[in-house]
Amino acid sequence: MTITATDPVTRDGAIKLYDADGFAGMRRAGRLAAEILDALVPHVVPGVTTAALDRIVADMCRAAGAVPATLGYRGYTHSSCISINHVVCHGIPGPKTLKDGDIINVDVTPLLDGWHGDSSRMYIAGDAAVKARRLVEVTYECLMAGVEAARPGNTMGDIGHAIQVHAEKHRYGIVRDFCGHGIGRVFHDAPEVVHLGRPGTGPELKPGMIFTIEPMINIGRGDVKVLDDGWTAVTRDRSLSAQFEHSIGITDDGCEIFTTSPAGFHAPPYI
Secondary structure, three states: OOEEEOOOOOOOOOEEEEOHHHHHHHHHHHHHHHHHHHHHHOOOOOOEEEHHHHHHHHHHHHHOOOOOOOOHHHHOOOOEEEEOOOEEEOOOOOOOOOOOEEEEEEOOEEOOOOOOOOEEEEEEEOOOOHHHHHHHHHHHHHHHHHHHOOOOOOHHHHHHHHHHHHHHHHEEEEEEOOOOOOOOOOOOOEEEOOOOOOOOOOEEOOOOOOEEEOOOEEEOOOEEEOOOOOOOOOOOOOOOOOEEEEEEEEOOOOEEEEEOOOOOOOOOOOO
């Protein structure tokens, strides 16, 4: 059943199909997410604290009439997640200062007029080692391989398989503990979008579906652990990890990316 802009929506385990108004709402929220990530580019440099970056995210959300969906979510007290080097996801902003060569993921979700614009992007502070830059490049390629497979008639397994093939070609590990998810008026919804799989398996992709693709790729094994703060996930072998995320909607002939960078800052280096 197609969800209209006025239908009540809850997280009920059902895969929702959104109408044109839903796509328009996601377009606005996704663009704001992308604009925020664009604006961070000159600020992600050695010497800056992750708390300072988080304040920029919060200020831009407020200025646009949005709120950060992470703020207060399950007790989380920040406007973004900022994950550095071996932190896989859900890194908590604070006084930590970026160092030359760090690779950083910033994940933002502005909630604008009831719609969630969920996106994350990698940044490099200063001059990173070749192996770190290569991980970032391949992770972005994994994201776009998944996006390319996101078209009606394909399945979630096709998306995961496309990501898995590209990551494993480079002998990287794929994180299995976290996945993409349905999104729209609910922050985390059905379906789950696993970043590996077998072609032709899982839910069939249909026009109106809206979800995130957000592969987390490690130089080492895909195993992770969550620290005592209950949020920060790190690689068990302390290897570097990278992630990119787009929110997309399935259309009649492919998919629409809601969170494309207006400035053309798709993957670093952002020049």
